[in-house]
Every structure is written in structure tokens, then in C-alpha cells.
Amino acid sequence: MKDKTLIQQFIMNELMRGKNVSGLEVTDNLIETGVIDSLGIQILISFLERNFSIAIADEDLIPDNFESVDAIWAFVTRD
Secondary structure, three states: OOOHHHHHHHHHHHHOOOOOOOOOOOOOOOOOOOOOOHHHHHHHHHHHHHHHOOOOOHHHOOHHHHOOHHHHHHHHHOO
């Protein structure tokens, strides 16, 4: 199951734990809602590199790539 749902489930299970956020839609802004902070980005990057066999370069660490599950999926699957 290497798809958008895998990313969404990881964020809900690992990054939203203990935060006062209910539910997660693929279009929700993860940065504005406080779901992802700087530590969360590092945890997410490790997860993405491990599960999607990609290397994320420093220049790719921009908010646009991580603002929603949709944005993350587009980033992970881009050519």
C-alpha cells in the first residue's frame, strides 16, 4: 500500500498523536494546523525516504512540498 493513504495513516498515527487535532483530510494544511513542526518534518522525511525509496535533498525542504498529504504525495511521485 504505497500510496497517499499510507502517508495519511503515518501522519495520523505518528505526528498527530497527543495533538488537539481531529481527523485529517488529504487537503488539510499540516503546517498551519500545527500537525507538522520542524521535528515532525524530520520524522516524515525519514519515513518517506524509507518507504518510498527516495532521497530528499535540502533544496526540497520547502513548505509547499509538505503542506498537505496531497502535496506530499505529489512531491513523492514527481519525476
